[in-house]
Amino acid sequence: MILENTAEVKVKSTEGADEILTPKALDFLEMLHLRFDDRRKELLEKRKERQNRIDAGEKLDFLSETKHVREGDWRVGDVPKDLQMRRVEITGPVDRKMVINALNSGANVFMADFEDANSPTWENVVQGQINLRDAIRKDIDFTVHNGKVYRLKEEVAVLKVRPRGWHLNEKHLTIGGTPVSASLFDFGLYFFHNAEELLKRGTGPYFYLPKLESHLEARLWNNVFVAAQEALGIPVGTIKVTVLIETITAAFEMDEILYELRDHIVGLNAGRWDYIFSAIKKFRNREDVLFPDRTDVTMQVPFMKAYTNLLVKTCHIRGAHAMGGMAAFIPSRRDPAVNENAFRKVKADKAFEAKNGFDGTWVAHPDLVQVAREEFDKVLGDKPHQKEVLRVDVQVRADDLTDFTIKEGKITEAGLRLNINVGIMYIGNWLCGTGAAAIHNLMEDAATAEISRAQVWQWLHHPHTKTDDGLEISEERVLQLIKEETEGIKEEVGLAMFKNCHFERASHLFSELVLSQCFVEFLTLPAYKYIE
Ligand SMILES: CC(=O)SCCNC(=O)CCNC(=O)[C@H](O)C(C)(C)COP(=O)(O)OP(=O)(O)OC[C@H]1O[C@@H](n2cnc3c(N)ncnc32)[C@H](O)[C@@H]1OP(=O)(O)O
Numbered sequence: 001m002i003l004e005n006t007a008e009v010k011v012k013s014t015e016g017a018d019e020i021l022t023p024k025a026l027d028f029l030e031m032l033h034l035r036f037d038d039r040r041k042e043l044l045e046k047r048k049e050r051q052n053r054i055d056a057g058e059k060l061d062f063l064s065e066t067k068h069v070r071e072g073d074w075r076v077g078d079v080p081k082d083l084q085m086r087r088v089e090i091t092g093p094v095d096r097k098m099v100i101n102a103l104n105s106g107a108n109v110f111m112a113d114f115e116d117a118n119s120p121t122w123e124n125v126v127q128g129q130i131n132l133r134d135a136i137r138k139d140i141d142f143t144v145h146n147g148k149v150y151r152l153k154e155e156v157a158v159l160k161v162r163p164r165g166w167h168l169n170e171k172h173l174t175i176g177g178t179p180v181s182a183s184l185f186d187f188g189l190y191f192f193h194n195a196e197e198l199l200k201r202g203t204g205p206y207f208y209l210p211k212l213e214s215h216l217e218a219r220l221w222n223n224v225f226v227a228a229q230e231a232l233g234i235p236v237g238t239i240k241v242t243v244l245i246e247t248i249t250a251a252f253e254m255d256e257i258l259y260e261l262r263d264h265i266v267g268l269n270a271g272r273w274d275y276i277f278s279a280i281k282k283f284r285n286r287e288d289v290l291f292p293d294r295t296d297v298t299m300q301v302p303f304m305k306a307y308t309n310l311l312v313k314t315c316h317i318r319g320a321h322a323m324g325g326m327a328a329f330i331p332s333r334r335d336p337a338v339n340e341n342a343f344r345k346v347k348a349d350k351a352f353e354a355k356n357g358f359d360g361t362w363v364a365h366p367d368l369v370q371v372a373r374e375e376f377d378k379v380l381g382d383k384p385h386q387k388e389v390l391r392v393d394v395q396v397r398a399d400d401l402t403d404f405t406i407k408e409g410k411i412t413e414a415g416l417r418l419n420i421n422v423g424i425m426y427i428g429n430w431l432c433g434t435g436a437a438a439i440h441n442l443m444e445d446a447a448t449a450e451i452s453r454a455q456v457w458q459w460l461h462h463p464h465t466k467t468d469d470g471l472e473i474s475e476e477r478v479l480q481l482i483k484e485e486t487e488g489i490k491e492e493v494g495l496a497m498f499k500n501c502h503f504e505r506a507s508h509l510f511s512e513l514v515l516s517q518c519f520v521e522f523l524t525l526p527a528y529k530y531i532e
């Protein structure tokens, strides 16, 4: 069934859609779409133009036209009281039970995710909005089959929302026959329904902005915020955002991104997984760049160290929070050895971040809140943040950000197989409506899975890449491994789940992605046509 608002706006119906996609909310989305969608598309074209220049050998560098911004003396606007202390932020999809668990987890902040951790089925995105609306009003519960009831505690985490990135459309809402931007859809609905309520409750409309590639994309967000606040009669500057620096091009424009959003921004976050993906993607056609197995691309390799150090330094000079990223190790309440390993690895990761000057960090699971908190407490004590640490020792040049040498790194058959396995497993989950999953005890989502498929693409298309046993990574070999891994997944998950979760389709899609002559920008773009 199609619900009609005006002659031009068409929305696919799903349970709860009429509560969220009200005529007034649709008018608001239509206003955002008409004012900002053309610019969004122009900026997506600019991404392609920059890619062409990188392919042709252009070096990434800090922009000459914005030197005055980098050298200027300015700071970001005020940080609200409830965003001063962000020591531990838990992230997770917008599923009802997870929303309750995350808000109850003891973390300072919960980032409710419509991006990397969410499979954007129509039901997930509409129900996600309903879940957040109910959570804000403390009118949310959830009962599982065994009768266990989930309710919010008195004290809960501060809520932030991550809308989907600029590259994605929401196909279930069209205006004049054109699908709307998924970013405007997720942001617009959340803001429209909740901004006033959040303010009444002493907090505010807070967001994380993903996958930006330039300061011009930040400017577009800023213009959207000004229009949205004006339309609802809310003071400009009420919205507060943290931008993920998770593309290699954005790392060259951190000051500029903070500057464009200075009335609305409170921090930057080092989104390590998309960052690695972006580095592979942007340099995929360059013969001088070849990444080793995913497990060898750690936070300690030169380009990751350079980027995180520069992020801390840039944020602190400008008065913004520098937020750490996600260690992907997931604990297990059933397996003590897995649990112990996850705690040890996460502890080390968080200790490193705290020592480097970060003001807080992300965790993927409630059992990791305390582990991360302890490591930050050791360095920060009672202080809400450590913005006074200016990292004057850090001098990062353009060449440091693109120094992809990884001395100890190797490309191995095991690494190739693992990438294939994880890629197919994740796409299968995503097609089935699950956007984040624990696979081989690691958190996998749309960012980590992109690394896996991008690596296989690069190894196949880079001239004569060999694994460390001397064997070439040929199309024939990759197809054989895809076949073997797909069979293995069938055995592991069982025939019923294999079929229900479209693992066969996931396997085909994975093959298409890695064999395609042209690199597909995001795996979620072709995959989206298969989900409802
Ligand atoms: C690269 C990036 O963008 S990182 C950010 C995006 N990614 C994410 O946000 C991933 C967040 N994490 C998750 O989604 C989950 O932790 C997973 C899928 C990896 C693992 O989840 P599960 O398999 O359910 O883990 P597990 O069985 O150990 O969970 C134990 C309990 O913790 C809850 N839980 C686990 N992770 C979370 C979370 N992130 N938020 C809230 N609750 C959670 C589960 O719901 C479960 O609750 P229950 O005991 O009441 O049923």
Ligand SMILES: O=CC(=O)O
Binding pocket: 116, 244, 246, 270, 271, 272, 273, 274, 275, 325, 326, 447
């Ligand atoms: O969004 C976070 C990332 O690491 O990617």
Ligand SMILES: [Mg+2]
Binding pocket: 116, 210, 211, 244, 246, 271, 273, 274, 447
């Ligand atoms: Mg990301």
